[in-house]
Amino acid sequence: MADAEDTTAGLVRLCVLAVVAGAGIGFVGGAFRWCLGHLDRWRVEMLGWVHDLPGPGWLIPIAVTAGGAAAAAAIVRLVPLSAGSGIQHVEAVDHGEAQPPALRILPAKFVGGLLAIGSGLILGREGPTVHMGAAIGATTGHRARLDDTDVRLLQTSVGGAGLAVAFNAPIGGALFVLEEVMKTVRLRAVVPTLVAVAVGVGCSRLVVGDRPDFLVGPIDPPSLELLPVFVVFGVLTGVVGVLYNRTILGALDAVDFMRNVSPVTKAALIGAFVGALLAIDPLTAGGGDTLSQRILDGGGALPMIAALLVIRFVAGPMSYATAAPGGLFAPLLALGALWGVLCSGVTELVVPGDHPSLRIALAIVGMAALFGAVVRAPITGVVIVMEMTATTTLAVPMLAATAIAVLIAHLAGSPPIYDSLRDRMLAGPRPPTALP
Structure with missing residues (x-):
């Protein structure tokens, strides 16, 4: 009976922490998407302006993307863990193969992602958002003095909330945690993940709105x-x-x-x-x-x-x-x-x-x-x-x-x-x- 009460209390505590960390990645991820949206529009306007310039105006987008990529790579040299997607690191942490990400990767991923993706590299926003969510979740669990197992669980759950925020896809974000990262469905994993995703997506929608990412007209089911x-x-x-x-x-x-x-x-x-x-x-x-x-x-x-x-x-x-x-x-x-x-x-x-x-x-x-x-x-x-x-x-x-x-x-x-x-x-x- 005491073990059951301890398990229930632990689950409630995880859910409370998932609310806090979920709100964190919701606002951070929402701000990341908002900034990227403005950079995408700026890039299109810049390209239109370049095409109207006399002379070798095509050198400007080359310089912009090269500069953005180089600046992002320089950030990675300072914070090596911020390289690439970060999802593979979240999976390694969940499997006990690596240590959870520290909060210092958050500004590196945020700024580096804006420089790389905003300048035109063919990269997605979901990797940085997942990794930032994992860092927020792991730090929250560490500060709450959770054991290593629950710290890893919280970093994975809030990482899934990051994916949900990136694509405005709450169910997909939760499924990603269970199908791709944890590869298991357990109550202790499902509930905090759903809480983090719900709170994260709700907070991000306060920043970027709640419309689907793509607008598609009615499609008849194929015969x-x-x-x-x-x-x-x-x-x-x-x-x-x-x-x-x-x-x-x-x-x-x-x-x-x-x-x-x-x-x-x-x-x-x-x-x-x-x-x-x-x-x-x-x-x-x-x-x-x-x-x-x-x-x-x-x-x-x-x-x-x-x-x-x-x-x-x-x-x-x-x-x-x-x-x-x-x-x-x-x-x-x-x-x-x-x-x-x-x-x-x-x-x-x-x-x-x-x-x-x-x-x-x-x-x-x-x-x-x-x-x-x-x-x-x-x-x-x-x-x-x-x-x-x-x-x-x-x-x-x-x-x-x-x-x-x-x-x-x-x-x-x-x-x-x-x-x-x-x-x-x-x-x-x-x-x-x-x-x-």
């Missing part, structure tokens, strides 16, 4: 005769997911091979390349939200879609290889939408009949299926895309395509991307991560 199309699409997407994982790891290996070049210089060179892409077309770089919305609005000729797919397939991993603070999810969703639209063009040539919603349907399904193939968290991918698009009529084809894509990636022997990134992190030099 059952099209289900084989989505199954084949899932097979192909699984192959693309395997190739994308290998491209990410290959880009990291290529940058690591340049041992005689400083990390800041390498980041600046990659940033200059991405800046040149921006000078050609703003949709070739950046996190990808604008591109995804354009696709979901029905825009884009197929040749342009194919070109953007190839460019971002290569430039996205290159951006991640800078080690600047930034994640993989948002660019991955844009890539999945591009892939879906490209496949819809081929499908319309070989499948008889008129299917007016197929283009948008495959774009949305492509987001979830490619996410599943790369991250290997299929339920999380499906739910996040549903929440971001406020669309449920595609549930059946989305589940079918995502399941097949995950199966193909598994059969190909390709590990989930965050498993690979975690292994790389643990094999390299370990930065000081212990809490103060």
Whole structure:
């Protein structure tokens, strides 16, 4: 009886702390999104201004992105743990393979993420937000004198709240913790996670509003005769997911091979390349939200879609290889939408009949299926895309395509991307991560 009371009291205490830490990542993550939104608009205005300039105005976006990447890399040299996504570190902490993140990574991730993503690198906001949430959760648990197990649990729960805040997807954020990070469903993990997510998303909506990330018009459920199309699409997407994982790891290996070049210089060179892409077309770089919305609005000729797919397939991993603070999810969703639209063009040539919603349907399904193939968290991918698009009529084809894509990636022997990134992190030099 006493053990039960201790367990209940411990759970209540975790939930109270989850409220405090959830509010913290809600406001911090909301502010991060708000700043990135303004930087995205500034970047578009800057590119418009540059195109009207006489002379080599294209050098300006090159300088801006190179400078942002270099400055972000300089921050990483000061705070090594702020590099990259940070989700792999959250997973390593949850598995007992690393120490929880200290609160000092919060300003490094915040400022470094704004410099990297705001300047145009193809990185997502979710990685920094998850890692900042984990740092807030771990620090809250440490200050409350929780034991190591509960500190890790709180850092993971509030990290999930960070993902929910990044995408305005509360259910997806909670599922990410249970399916991808903890890989278990226990009452002591579920309840604090749900509390942190609910409070975090509620607080962030006070800053950025509560509309879905993408506005999508009504979509009729695809007919059952099209289900084989989505199954084949899932097979192909699984192959693309395997190739994308290998491209990410290959880009990291290529940058690591340049041992005689400083990390800041390498980041600046990659940033200059991405800046040149921006000078050609703003949709070739950046996190990808604008591109995804354009696709979901029905825009884009197929040749342009194919070109953007190839460019971002290569430039996205290159951006991640800078080690600047930034994640993989948002660019991955844009890539999945591009892939879906490209496949819809081929499908319309070989499948008889008129299917007016197929283009948008495959774009949305492509987001979830490619996410599943790369991250290997299929339920999380499906739910996040549903929440971001406020669309449920595609549930059946989305589940079918995502399941097949995950199966193909598994059969190909390709590990989930965050498993690979975690292994790389643990094999390299370990930065000081212990809490103060």
